[in-house]
Amino acid sequence: LFASIIALSLIAIPTANAAGRYITVNAEGTIKVVPDAVRVLAQVSIVDGTNSGALAKANSSSSAVRKALTSNGIATKDIATTSLTVYPEYNYTQDKGSVQIGYRASQSFTVVVKNAANAGAVVDAIAAAGGDYLQLQGVSPFVLDNTKATESARAAAVKNAKAKAASYAKLMGVKLGKVNYLTEGGATYNPPVYGVMKAAADSATVIDLGTQDVSVSISVQWALI
Numbered sequence: 001l002f003a004s005i006i007a008l009s010l011i012a013i014p015t016a017n018a019a020g021r022y023i024t025v026n027a028e029g030t031i032k033v034v035p036d037a038v039r040v041l042a043q044v045s046i047v048d049g050t051n052s053g054a055l056a057k058a059n060s061s062s063s064a065v066r067k068a069l070t071s072n073g074i075a076t077k078d079i080a081t082t083s084l085t086v087y088p089e090y091n092y093t094q095d096k097g098s099v100q101i102g103y104r105a106s107q108s109f110t111v112v113v114k115n116a117a118n119a120g121a122v123v124d125a126i127a128a129a130g131g132d133y134l135q136l137q138g139v140s141p142f143v144l145d146n147t148k149a150t151e152s153a154r155a156a157a158v159k160n161a162k163a164k165a166a167s168y169a170k171l172m173g174v175k176l177g178k179v180n181y182l183t184e185g186g187a188t189y190n191p192p193v194y195g196v197m198k199a200a201a202d203s204a205t206v207i208d209l210g211t212q213d214v215s216v217s218i219s220v221q222w223a224l225i
Helices: 051-071 114-134 145-170
Strands: 001-007 022-032 037-048 080-094 097-113 136-144 175-188 197-199 205-207 212-223
Touching: 022 145, 037 051, 037 114, 051 080, 051 097, 051 114, 097 114, 114 136, 114 175, 114 205, 145 175
Parallel strands: none
Antiparallel strands: 001 022, 022 212, 037 097, 037 136, 080 097, 175 212, 197 205
16 A cells, blocks of 8 residues: 545635634545456357357356366356357348358356456466457456555545644634534545556466555534634
8 A cells, every 4th residue: 555645625714703713624535555356357159050059158168267267266256147148140241131140159257356466367267268269358456345445545534634724723823622523525446547468478468457546535624722
């Protein structure tokens, strides 16, 4: 983790009533996190002369992909089928129009690789297992558990709010009293700077993880004394 503190906006509101003077500060804390997991989207797609034949071949290829996943440390609970379809496949030509050439069977998977460093090896393994029937539809690095990052962003937001409130109080020649209230706008997890898949010098796939921003925004009101 490495942190940066970003203040979005600051509002100081003194009142004419000396008994009810206060200052309200809006602030944000942002933590940059290197993703520790990767989500892989893949599909097996096969055309055959009959729908049952296409489905059987897709099932066989999908089974090989699952075996490759588990052999590379992926738990079965982290492998999810997102779609399974069989439908007529057509070929279009100008002279004959649409002509059915068979049936296409497809099964799509979402795979969570909890060890980001192993993601490239997992991609290579399923590509080898699925062969020409395997379509890699994308990889998306993400932070598996944002709890610690959110706590750090929250601490950064409070620190920032205190500093800004103290600065305003000094400028106005007053002192901060007790906190009247603190409200949190909630944590936001900005889309990561997506990693990319590329081949290394030895042809092994490498997933670049990038970073993800975790932010917490707060509003704090202090009484003035």
